[in-house]
Amino acid sequence: MNKRVPSNKRYQPTDYEHAANCATHALWIIPSLLGSSLLHFQSEDQWERVSAWVYGAGLSSLFTVSTLFHTVAWKKSHLRDVEQCFHMCDRMVIYFFIAASYAPWLNLRELGPWASHMRWLVWVMALSGTTYVFFFHERYKIVELICYTVMGLFPASVILYMPEQAGLCELLLGGTFYCLGMxxxxxxxxxxxxxxxxxxxxxxxxxxxxxAIWKYLYAPPANPVRTSR
Ligand SMILES: [Zn+2]
Incomplete structure (x- = not known):
């Protein structure tokens, strides 16, 4: 491990840490593509298919972009601008990943008349986050963290009150892992x-x-909830 750096600088990992950073996300690229395909093939209507694609794109691009960024960061020396660009993409894709993770629940479950606005609101939030990264990347790190937390937790206010609650435990468990990871x-x-x-x-x-998405929204035996969309 290298020394901690001031908050306005970026930590420089050791070679071992670089390798671990690449491996811990590269490992999930293929499974996420396969998982997304499974959702696609288990889709029974157009909405399910669209949601599977959106979620799959968010999931696999998170791991792919992260792996690319960490690989470039490891082998950089003369690639500073490229590294900076990938780092921005790495941060932007997190917003889309959060929106994409909520998308199947928001699209496929019945929501109240007000709550259903969250379907598009998550994408507005993702776009706002992306725009923020574009202009202020790494300038105010605490603001970035607050943005991710708000984006991650705010749509949960709708999810927690869905009339159909199956899958909520898994959603909370997954959310807990993200929070612990922070x-x-x-x-x-x-x-x-x-x-x-x-x-x-x-x-x-x-x-x-x-x-949770596979089991409660796509897998045939445990798919009793069909909403009127
Ligand atoms: Zn990373």
Whole structure:
């Protein structure tokens, strides 16, 4: 582990940490593509198919972009601008990943008349977050963290009150993994391999959420809820 850096600088991982950062997300690219395909093939209507694609795109691009960024960051030396660009993409894709993770629940479950506005509101939030990263990337790190937290938790206010509650435990469990992971996200230079541990928490949260989406929204035997959309 290298020394902790001031909050306006970026932590420089050791070679071992770089390798771990790449591996802990690269490992999930193929499973996320396969998982997304499974949802596509189990879709029974157009809405399910669209939601499967949106969610699958968010899930697989999170792991792909993250792996690309960490690979470039590891081998950079003469690629500073490219690294910066990938780092921005890495941060932007998180907003889309959060929106995409909520999308199947928001699209396929029945929501109240007001709550249903969250279907488009999550994408407005994702776009706002992306715009923020574009203009203020790494300038106010605490604001970034607050944005991710708000984006991650705000749509839950709708999900928690869905008339059909099946899957809520898994959603809360996945959310807990993301929140626990954020402790490590902020622990570079304090805990060895902190960023790789953060990646593992993300993968764990994503796996639990995938399972919930598959089981409660797509898998045929446990799919009693068909909403009028
Ligand atoms: Zn990362």
């Amino acid at each position: 402790v490590f996200f902020k622990s570079d230079g304090i805990v060895p391999f902190a960023h790789a541990i953060w990646h593992l928490f993300v993968a764990l949260g994503a796996a639990v959420h995938y399972y």
